[in-house]
Amino acid sequence: MRIRIKLYGVLRRDRFKDEVCEYPDGTGIAVIVDHFQFPRHLLGIILVNGQHADIETALDDGDTLSLLPVIDGG
Secondary structure, eight states, X not given: OEEEEEEOGGGGTTSOSEEEEEOOXXXXXXXXXXXXXXXGGGEEEEEETTEEOOTTOBOOTTXXXXXXXXXXXX
16 A cells, blocks of 8 residues: 655754555554664644554555654743
């Protein structure tokens, strides 16, 4: 299945902004996070097709996964 992955903020560092990748059917977000070695403590917001999701969510062909880092400030 084809998944579009969009990265934001510090998660883009030395990576990509927007890329389409192939994964086996039913791949979960955790597999993708581990594949790209994203530090889990930096993950703030996870979206699938613009809707909030958690790291255990399974993806479907054609989904767009957006990963945003923790935002700090005040």
